[in-house]
Amino acid sequence: MIKSMTGYGSGECVGCDKKFTVEIRSVNHRYSDINIKTPRSYAFAEDIMRKTLTRYVNRGKVDVFLSVEGINGDSGEVFVNMDIAGGYYTALEKLRETFGISDKVTLRELSRFSDIFTLQRAEEDIEKITALIGEATEAAARAFTGMREREGEQLFADLSEHTDAMEAMVDTLEVRTPQIVSEYAARLEARIREVLGTVPVDEGRLLNEVAVFADKVNVNEEMIRLRSHIMQMREFLQASEPIGRKMDFLVQEMNREINTVGSKSNDLEVARLVIDIKAIIEKLREQIQNVE
Numbered sequence: 001m002i003k004s005m006t007g008y009g010s011g012e013c014v015g016c017d018k019k020f021t022v023e024i025r026s027v028n029h030r031y032s033d034i035n036i037k038t039p040r041s042y043a044f045a046e047d048i049m050r051k052t053l054t055r056y057v058n059r060g061k062v063d064v065f066l067s068v069e070g071i072n073g074d075s076g077e078v079f080v081n082m083d084i085a086g087g088y089y090t091a092l093e094k095l096r097e098t099f100g101i102s103d104k105v106t107l108r109e110l111s112r113f114s115d116i117f118t119l120q121r122a123e124e125d126i127e128k129i130t131a132l133i134g135e136a137t138e139a140a141a142r143a144f145t146g147m148r149e150r151e152g153e154q155l156f157a158d159l160s161e162h163t164d165a166m167e168a169m170v171d172t173l174e175v176r177t178p179q180i181v182s183e184y185a186a187r188l189e190a191r192i193r194e195v196l197g198t199v200p201v202d203e204g205r206l207l208n209e210v211a212v213f214a215d216k217v218n219v220n221e222e223m224i225r226l227r228s229h230i231m232q233m234r235e236f237l238q239a240s241e242p243i244g245r246k247m248d249f250l251v252q253e254m255n256r257e258i259n260t261v262g263s264k265s266n267d268l269e270v271a272r273l274v275i276d277i278k279a280i281i282e283k284l285r286e287q288i289q290n291v292e
Helices: 040-054 082-098 126-196 203-217 220-237 244-264 268-288
Strands: 007-015 018-027 032-037 060-070 076-080 117-121
Touching (some): 007 126, 032 040, 040 060, 040 126, 060 126, 126 220, 220 244
Parallel strands (some): 032 060
Antiparallel strands (some): 007 018, 018 060, 076 117
């Protein structure tokens, strides 16, 4: 069954005193474009996240977000760089003496210099954290795929309905096109008889004119190809692999064939049917933009 390119899914995993949450959002795109955003200190997990997602995504613009929340608070130790602190203190004292400032250098002033302090976090188990993030990504990808499959079911129903409607119009078109020649022959003979009066009609000349007209408006090949495209569209709708791009090419071919039918057939009823079919093809094209 076809899938939609748009969807959302989230998954989380808890371990190492942290909760890892992965969110996935996607929109339509001609190719596969996966963008992963992680906290800087967890950039090492991008590789496993991308490998996991490529098993689920073949087409679409996909944005993936990793957030990390400490459960018991971030553990770590703060260190003071005494050399840098001493340097700042000496400089401030020199400024105070040079400009005759009465205020003393206080701890509050020194604490404003962030490079004095260094937070050294507790060493983390990179391998275990990578596995946890991979699990969260897997859960998010499954939820994401589930939503895309549900939207794909609706796309399947809409595309099937449009395809059925187009086939019904093609049926009407096939009934109408042979009538164009017979009606032309009747009109031509009537005009000739009107002009010639009692003079006998040259049946050979008349048949030749009708044959030339019939060849000019013949759309049998276009109708055969159009029916073949309709059959192929139904096969695509049942496909399990990503098929959106092929569908897009197929509706272009449908549009080309129906345009040829319209240009060949000098008939008002056929022209109306061609317009209706082109409108359905456009609806197909719009919906197919959402198919993976």
